[in-house]
Amino acid sequence: MQWSNGVNGGFTHSDKPIRPSIDRGPYAFGEVNVATQRASSDSLLNWTERALRLRREVPEIGRGIWTVLDTPESILALRFNWESETSVIVHNFAGEATDCTLPYFSDDGDARELVCLQTNERLITGPRDAKAFVLQPYGYRWFRLGGLDEFVHSHAERH
Structure with a gap:
């Protein structure tokens, strides 16, 4: 998962990353990223964290x-x-x-x-x-x- 909606999904500031970031479609880093998921209480990331905590x-x-x-x-x-x-x-x-x-x-x-x-x-x-x-x-x-x-x-x- 991309880290943020910043340049290259927050992975690198390089103009030529080794692997390109997903920048189009429903999984583009502007749509799906850790920063956005953390801010949304009903996100998959927050659900996963709650499930893991409950399991422990x-x-x-x-x-x-x-x-x-x-x-x-x-x-x-x-x-x-x-x-x-x-x-x-x-x-x-x-x-x-x-x-x-x-x-x-x-x-x-x-x-x-x-x-x-x-x-x-x-x-x-x-x-x-x-x-x-x-x-x-x-x-x-x-x-x-x-x-x-x-x-x-x-x-x-x-x-």
Whole structure:
């Protein structure tokens, strides 16, 4: 990606760069560059940074045991368990909105909040509950039992 909308996309001030910059079309450095992407809260660059930050905040994805959940054919749902943490990552690979139902996840029998880590939407789950929601076309939702607040609080007590 070009750095800026300046000369040669911010890569060089040379009149004869080794490789030419993209200066025309929808991907021209005047249209797509890091400086512009940083300034736009809904840019791909900012989305990627938020996704990477969220991934680092959910250690059970890399450290835990995972299982594939039973879902409609276009949905991939993975449950991750590590220590006392449970997260569920759900992705819709269809080009249309799809209904998805998540089972009850708490191992201790208590009702707990299933929290969407992107929106902070809270779904109360109980031993007899399954939670239904709609995933938008090519959409995704990352859920965690108790959300990130509960995780931070429980790990602060341990350390």
